[in-house]
Amino acid sequence: MPEGFPHQIPQPRLRIGDRVSWRPLPSQDFGTVTGLQYAPAEHLKSWAWRYLIWLDPQSPSHAWTCTDTAWEADLELLTTDQRNTTLEVGQE
Template identity: 40%
Template sequence: MPEIFPQIPPVAMPEVIPSELPQQKFRLGEWVRWWQVPNGDFGRVIGVIYTQQASCIATGLHYLVFLDERSPSRDTCTYDFAFEKDIEILDKSSLERLRGNHA
């Protein structure tokens, strides 16, 4: 496996921070997967940021996911940001199945 250099994608602070932020759907440490694509990536939520269109295509919460070593894109990236609507929580059996499928 090639050496992976951990890099966090660039972000920019919004010009105006809203007085109330949306409630988080996912908690730090939870296992999630990108549900809308076949063989989607999966990993653990390690951060959450709020962005506005000045720094991102969509305004709202975005989750920083540390990809599992068996996630399909792990050879090319270690971390990825996910839109809240694009990921779902993985239960223990689903996580075990994904890890087995990508061994």
């Protein structure tokens, strides 16, 4: 566990229900935050927030998976006019 856990860890930048996209990477995936965990991030050599993302049906990777995970630094909050689609429970 990280030192000072749980009282001295950074607050998550994103919340459940936030619409997000991956920062400019080869992927143009986007979706909704449905879960989060504070976990060891080997690439950062520290702990960080990792999010579970329910992919939008129009997201490129949705053709083969409904969810993905991403580290906080790899995500950005979508504005309301960006990819303004609606996800419904059970929609695939």
